[in-house]
Amino acid sequence: MEDAAQSYLRGLADHGRRELHPRLDYPAYRSSVLRHPTKDPVPVDPEGVELWSPVFGERDVAAVEADLTAVHAGEPLGERIVVTGRVLDAHGRPVRRQLVEVWQANASGRYAHQRDQHPAPLDPNFTGVGRCLTDDQGWYRFQTIKPGPYPWRNHRNAWRPAHIHFSLFGTEFTQRLVTQMYFPGDPLFALDPIYQSILDPAARERLIASYDHDLTQPEWATGYRWDIVLDGTRRTPTEEDVDA
16 A cells, blocks of 8 residues: 555656646547547556567668658658757657657648548658667657648648657557657647647647757758657657547
């Protein structure tokens, strides 16, 4: 049986999780009513789960996969950007050889996916997916196209702010973290239920990249810096349910 101190600490931890992560049942975000868990978790053997999980090695991740603008014969349309940052733990230590995956809409706000049928043009030279491994200092780096906002039918005249989806795997595939990176100054933040479902304003701010003029390349690409913290009180908010 836990003592008063343990109960207090557990309460703080639970409060921190509630403040940091999106609310699972958030009426303004209509899909959350259908997507969030309604039953108690089922205990499983993590080693047994991993026997059925994908396996990859460093040789399976090619350097070209981090350049989303270079995988087709032609140049994609839109504003070319560089997105980079460090993956850190709660103590500020780099998380090395972390698999980082991204996916996003194109410059017109459309995904190269059969379920996205809204009337915006597809770009034959932009698929919108990439991946890389962090280096010994925890750095990742992608070159891509700045995505456009898109409609998502959650409510009347609903538009998602421009964003890039991130997925990170820890030392095991059962440690997956999924989140979204936003761009500074987006006027749609105040109108977006997914972004607003995070209660803590400081946690919401950690989802927004910062423009980095030193990273910006003359006559080539603008630069954005976005660090990801995997645990602790300053960790990057995750999303249990991510839209298409």
